[in-house]
Amino acid sequence: MTLRSSNRSTPRLIALGLAALLAQGALAGLLEFSPNEIRAIARHGPWPPAVPRDPSNRVSGKAEAIALGERLFVDPRLSPDASMACAHCHRPAQSWTDGRRLPLGRANRGQGTLVRNTPTLSNAGLGRWFGWGGGSDTIWSFSLRPIGHPLEMASSAAQIARMLRGDVELACRYRRVFGDPDKPDDIVLVDAAKAIAAFVEMLVSPRTPFDAFRDALLRGDRAAAARYPPAAQRGLRLFVGEGNCAVCHFGPTFTNGEFADIGVPFFVPGGVDRGRYAGIERLRADPYNLLGRYSDAADPAVASRTRHVALQPRNFGEFKVPGLRNVAKTAPYMHDGSLATLRDVVKHYSELNEDRLHTEGERILRPLHLTPQAAVDLQAFLESLSDDGPPVASAGVSGVTSPCASPPAR
Amino acid sequence: MRGILAGLLLALAASAVACESPGAGYARLESPGFVLWMATQPAPPPVGAEFAVDAVLCAKGQAQAEAVRFDAWMPTHRHGMNSRPSVTARGDGRWRADGYLFHMPGRWQFKFEIDTPDGRERLTRDIEIE
Numbered sequence: 001m002t003l004r005s006s007n008r009s010t011p012r013l014i015a016l017g018l019a020a021l022l023a024q025g026a027l028a029g030l031l032e033f034s035p036n037e038i039r040a041i042a043r044h045g046p047w048p049p050a051v052p053r054d055p056s057n058r059v060s061g062k063a064e065a066i067a068l069g070e071r072l073f074v075d076p077r078l079s080p081d082a083s084m085a086c087a088h089c090h091r092p093a094q095s096w097t098d099g100r101r102l103p104l105g106r107a108n109r110g111q112g113t114l115v116r117n118t119p120t121l122s123n124a125g126l127g128r129w130f131g132w133g134g135g136s137d138t139i140w141s142f143s144l145r146p147i148g149h150p151l152e153m154a155s156s157a158a159q160i161a162r163m164l165r166g167d168v169e170l171a172c173r174y175r176r177v178f179g180d181p182d183k184p185d186d187i188v189l190v191d192a193a194k195a196i197a198a199f200v201e202m203l204v205s206p207r208t209p210f211d212a213f214r215d216a217l218l219r220g221d222r223a224a225a226a227r228y229p230p231a232a233q234r235g236l237r238l239f240v241g242e243g244n245c246a247v248c249h250f251g252p253t254f255t256n257g258e259f260a261d262i263g264v265p266f267f268v269p270g271g272v273d274r275g276r277y278a279g280i281e282r283l284r285a286d287p288y289n290l291l292g293r294y295s296d297a298a299d300p301a302v303a304s305r306t307r308h309v310a311l312q313p314r315n316f317g318e319f320k321v322p323g324l325r326n327v328a329k330t331a332p333y334m335h336d337g338s339l340a341t342l343r344d345v346v347k348h349y350s351e352l353n354e355d356r357l358h359t360e361g362e363r364i365l366r367p368l369h370l371t372p373q374a375a376v377d378l379q380a381f382l383e384s385l386s387d388d389g390p391p392v393a394s395a396g397v398s399g400v401t402s403p404c405a406s407p408p409a410r
Numbered sequence: 411m412r413g414i415l416a417g418l419l420l421a422l423a424a425s426a427v428a429c430e431s432p433g434a435g436y437a438r439l440e441s442p443g444f445v446l447w448m449a450t451q452p453a454p455p456p457v458g459a460e461f462a463v464d465a466v467l468c469a470k471g472q473a474q475a476e477a478v479r480f481d482a483w484m485p486t487h488r489h490g491m492n493s494r495p496s497v498t499a500r501g502d503g504r505w506r507a508d509g510y511l512f513h514m515p516g517r518w519q520f521k522f523e524i525d526t527p528d529g530r531e532r533l534t535r536d537i538e539i540e
Binding site for chain 2: 039043128246247248250251256257258259304305307308309310312314364
């Protein structure tokens, strides 16, 4: 096309040029993503999703159960010496984890050592397996483990039932959600875990700079997309492309919900952590699994994943693929908390030790051999998966007023 | 390599109807002795959620199937699924396998192994999952 100048057309051309220049300036920071890349980016949203109700938990999604679960979550009386609540390790202000390499538990009392990093509870309601080894198939059955673990709450069904029957407000709340607490202790214990699970299901992480970018890209709003930092865009391109990260860190939660061996050592004091292998064994032996009598699901299809899970040699040393939302807020990393920072995580994948991987395991894992700039970019992208709001000061998601609530002190 | 025993098929007799497409969405697989039609429910199969496979098997001549195994794997990753489907016979050479789960995007391969008195026949179908 040839442009000819004339008195009439000049102002219009200037205006067009300025507009183009302005647009160019605004878009200077937007990479040209290919259609394949845009499709891959689109798969990581939209966010937030609707959290599905758990059909194995009859109080899932019920407001008064969520409120009771929140009370229980922060109540140290779940442990018999009133020393430890769920919130002791899953701290709201730390993205529902504890910031420690390994949880302290009762280790400071000379009773042994916990060997796995505290997982965040954010977005747990979107998961399929729970715990680094996936030894539980519901949040409520997973909640029972720390309650009974001798190095954590060291509690019992009798303790939980006694607490729920003996506290006037809790008993009132229990009655409104589950009926009369005068029932066998194990039933009261499972009910308590289901209330806690109803609360935990509500812990969905907020939208992030990545989500704003993704949505802008998909609706063709290039100016808005260009506000996403160039380093994060380059890191995203690496994440969905050459890095192959999105193969496991898949979908809106950035996890496929399964397990992988990524070459992190699994030796622990006194032996090895068998990871998913032990998780499946534990799952199958768990009386509280979806196949057991404590599940509220009438449809046998709800237990399908537990019925069909396969125990295989390669499960040895596999650990849960964690979701990456709010990952910048959940250091340290890996099942054993052995990597202190996101920079360390990126370095791990850049220098991956293939000798540590299963010979029959994934063939997608290769050292990325990142340049210093690429490593910075990948880290920038990972950081963009965290919301930039202030830390949550308290759980505070239920917002339900209950006739059981204690009157305010005068 | 993991196999899933579908169960014994007693002298599977192929009907003429079964050798025709059972309906829209079915893919045709063929080995020397058999034709197998397969479809996933839902289609396409999702990543990270269970799905089922409906299959219709018929013999092309006098071939007899003694057992059928259902499975899937990722050839380039050299690993299979994390689940082991359960297979139910629905009569007339029709089968439903529940409990498939593709836990990654990429190229997956459905595998069907048919044991006959003369040996094993294999049928495969590749599918790209996004």
